[in-house]
Amino acid sequence: MAEIILENIVKRFDKFYAVDNLNLKIDDGSFVTLLGPSGCGKTTTLRMIAGLETPTSGRILLDGEAVFDSEKGINVPANKRNVGFLFQNYALWPNMTVYENIAFGLSNIKKAVKEVDHEYRQAAKLHQAFSQPENLKLIFQESRNKDGKLDQKKAQIMLIDFYEISLNDAKKILSFNLQAEADLSAKAAGLAAEYAEILNKLKAMHKLSGRELNEKFEIIEQGKVKKTVRKLTKEEIDLRVRAVSRIVKIGMFMDRYPNELSGGQQQRVAIARTLAPKPSVLFMDEPLSNLDAKLRLEMRSELQRLHFETESTIIYVTHDQMEAMTLANKICLMENGVLQQYAEPLRIYNHPANIFVADFVGNPSINLVEAAGTETAGKLTMTALTDCKLCFTPNDADFDFTRNLQQRQQIIADKKAELQARQQQRGYVEKANRDRLFRYQIAKITVGPELKESKPATDDDYVLGIRPEAVNIVSTEKQAGTLEAEVYSVMPTGMETTMKLRLGEYLLTAVFFGGVVYPIGSKLYINFKEREIKLFSRKDGTLITGGSLQILV
Numbered sequence: 351m352a353e354i355i356l357e358n359i360v361k362r363f364d365k366f367y368a369v370d371n372l373n374l375k376i377d378d379g380s381f382v383t384l385l386g387p388s389g390c391g392k393t394t395t396l397r398m399i400a401g402l403e404t405p406t407s408g409r410i411l412l413d414g415e416a417v418f419d420s421e422k423g424i425n426v427p428a429n430k431r432n433v434g435f436l437f438q439n440y441a442l443w444p445n446m447t448v449y450e451n452i453a454f455g456l457s458n459i460k461k462a463v464k465e466v467d468h469e470y471r472q473a474a475k476l477h478q479a480f481s482q483p484e485n486l487k488l489i490f491q492e493s494r495n496k497d498g499k500l501d502q503k504k505a506q507i508m509l510i511d512f513y514e515i516s517l518n519d520a521k522k523i524l525s526f527n528l529q530a531e532a533d534l535s536a537k538a539a540g541l542a543a544e545y546a547e548i549l550n551k552l553k554a555m556h557k558l559s560g561r562e563l564n565e566k567f568e569i570i571e572q573g574k575v576k577k578t579v580r581k582l583t584k585e586e587i588d589l590r591v592r593a594v595s596r597i598v599k600i601g602m603f604m605d606r607y608p609n610e611l612s613g614g615q616q617q618r619v620a621i622a623r624t625l626a627p628k629p630s631v632l633f634m635d636e637p638l639s640n641l642d643a644k645l646r647l648e649m650r651s652e653l654q655r656l657h658f659e660t661e662s663t664i665i666y667v668t669h670d671q672m673e674a675m676t677l678a679n680k681i682c683l684m685e686n687g688v689l690q691q692y693a694e695p696l697r698i699y700n701h702p703a704n705i706f707v708a709d710f711v712g713n714p715s716i717n718l719v720e721a722a723g724t725e726t727a728g729k730l731t732m733t734a735l736t737d738c739k740l741c742f743t744p745n746d747a748d749f750d751f752t753r754n755l756q757q758r759q760q761i762i763a764d765k766k767a768e769l770q771a772r773q774q775q776r777g778y779v780e781k782a783n784r785d786r787l788f789r790y791q792i793a794k795i796t797v798g799p800e801l802k803e804s805k806p807a808t809d810d811d812y813v814l815g816i817r818p819e820a821v822n823i824v825s826t827e828k829q830a831g832t833l834e835a836e837v838y839s840v841m842p843t844g845m846e847t848t849m850k851l852r853l854g855e856y857l858l859t860a861v862f863f864g865g866v867v868y869p870i871g872s873k874l875y876i877n878f879k880e881r882e883i884k885l886f887s888r889k890d891g892t893l894i895t896g897g898s899l900q901i902l903v
C-alpha cells in the first residue's frame with residue numbers, strides 16, 4: 351500500500367508535451383483510473399510513476415519518499431519501487447503450468463519477510479479443520495467422483511480454498527483418511543484435542559523465549575513483528591500462490607498450461623502473477639482490452655473485488671469511460687497532456703469541470719446546446735435551439751453570476767501568469783501541441799461543415815449541457831411549458847430506450863427507462879428534469895453551475 355504524489359510532472363518529446371505540468375495525489379489504497387482519448391498521455395503518466403519512463407521534470411513521491419526528483423537527480427529504477435504491472439499483452443510462459451507461472455517470480459525475491467511460525471500456523475489450521483467435522487464431511491461429499499471414491503485433487507483444492515492453507519496442509523488433513531471413518535466426528539474431535547495440545551505447547555515455548563504470535567501467526571518480538579531479509583521458502587511460496595489464486599478463482603487450474611485456458615482464465619492467471627509479490631502499487635494498462643464484452647464485464651467486477659480484498663493502490667489506464675466509471679474511486683481525466691478533472695466518478699458525471707469532460711463521459715453523450723442569455727435577479731433568460739425562449743435557474747439560490755465570472759476570469763489570469771512564469775524558467779521549451787478550447791459537436795440534422803462564420807463568444811454566450819436522461823417526454827399532446835419535438839429515431843434495448851428528437855434543425859438525445867416505442871415522425875412534447883442542467887461558459891468552456899431549465903415559449 352502506498353500514497354503517490356506527482357508534482358509538476360512534465361514529459362516532453364522534443365517540443366511535444368505528452369504530459370504537461372501534472373499535479374496529482376493518489377491516496378493510499380485507492381483505485382485511480384487514468385482516462386482520456388488516445389494520445390492524451392495516460393500511458394506515459396503510468397509509466398513515469400512506475401519508473402519505466404523518465405519525466406523531463408518534476409517530482410514523484412511514493413509513500414513519502416522521492417522516487418523521482420529532476421532537481422535532486424533522483425531516479426529510483428522500476429525494480430526498486432515495489433510495484434506490479436499488468437499490461438494489455440500479458441505474456442504467460444507457455445512451457446510452465448499456471449502454478450509455475452505464478453510462483454516463478456517469487457522464488458528470486460529477497461526482501462524483508464514477516465516471520466510466521468509455520469508449525470503453529472499449520473497446527474492451528476488443522477485444529478480448525480478438525481473442530482468443524484460438518485464442513486469436512488461436506489468437502490468430502492463434494493469431492494467424491496461418480497463411483498463414490500474421493501477425488502484427492504478436488505478435495506485438496508477445496509481444503510486449500512476453504513481453510514486458506516497450503517497444499518502441504520491439505521495433504522496432511524487428507525493423510526488422516528477421515529473420509530473412510532465410520533464416525534468421522536468422533537475421530538475428528540480426537541484429532542482436534544491432539545492439535546489443541548500441540549498449540550498449547552508451542553505457545554508456551556514462545557512465552558518462554560519472550561515472544562508472542564499475532565492473529566496472522568506472525569512472531570512478535572519486543573512489540574514488533576519479526577522481519578528477516580531472505581528468500582521465501584517453498585511453503586511460503588505455496589501459500590502466496592494459493593492465496594492469490596483464491597482471489598481470482600483459478601485454484602482448479604493450477605496444473606494446466608496456458609494454452610489449456612480460455613482468454614479470461616489466462617487473464618486471471620496474469621493478474622494472480624502480478625499480485626503474488628504483493629506490490630504496494632499495481633499498474634494496469636488496458637488489461638481487459640483483449641477480452642470479449644461479456645468477459646470484460648465479469649473481469650471488471652472481479653477487479654473491483656480484488657481491490658477490495660488486497661487493499662493495494664491501483665492505477666489503471668483505460669480509454670473506456672464505462673470501465674473508468676465503474677472501477678475507480680477517482681478518475682484522472684486528461685486531454686492533450688493536461689489534467690482536465692480529478693474526482694470521483696459520479697462527481698465527474700454530475701459536475702463536469704468543463705465541456706470536454708461533460709462530452710467525454712456519458713453514453714449516450716450529453717446534449718450540448720448553445721444559448722445566449724442575460725441575467726435578471728439571479729436567473730438567465732436565454733434563447734436557444736433557434737428561437738426557443740428558456741429560463742435557467744441555478745440550483746444554488748445564492749448563486750452570483752457576476753462573482754462567478756470574476757472568479758473564472760481570475761483563474762484564467764492565474765493560469766496565464768503561471769504559464770508565463772514557467773516560460774521564464776531556464777530551459778523552457780515552447781509547447782508545440784498547443785492547448786485549444788475543446789471543439790464540441792452540436793447535433794444537427796444537417797451534416798457537413800458549418801458554413802456560418804461563428805463570432806467570437808462573449809460572456810453572455812453559454813452552452814447548456816443536458817444529459818439524455820434529463821430530457822422528459824411529457825406527452826403526445828401540446829402542453830404549456832413544453833417544447834415540440836419530432837421522433838427522429840428510436841432504439842429500444844429492452845431495459846431502456848434511446849431516442850433522437852428533432853427540434854427544428856437540432857437533434858436531442860433522450861434516454862428513458864422501459865421500452866415504449868414511439869413511431870418515427872410522431873410529435874412529442876418535452877421538458878427538462880429539474881436541477882439536472884449544466885451551464886457552461888462558451889467563452890472558456892468551464893462549468894458555471896448546475897440548475898433547472900424552464901421553457902418559456
Ligand SMILES: Nc1ncnc2c1ncn2[C@@H]1O[C@H](COP(=O)(O)OP(=O)(O)OP(=O)(O)O)[C@@H](O)[C@H]1O
Nearest residue numbers: 363366368386387388389390391392393394395669
Ligand atoms: N517516444 C516517443 N516519442 C515521441 N512521442 C511520443 C513517444 N511516446 C509517446 N509519445 C506521444 O505522447 C503522447 C501520449 O502518449 P501516450 O502513450 O501516453 O498516450 P495514451 O493516452 O496512453 O494513448 P492510447 O490510449 O492511444 O494508448 C502521444 O501523442 C504519443 O504519440
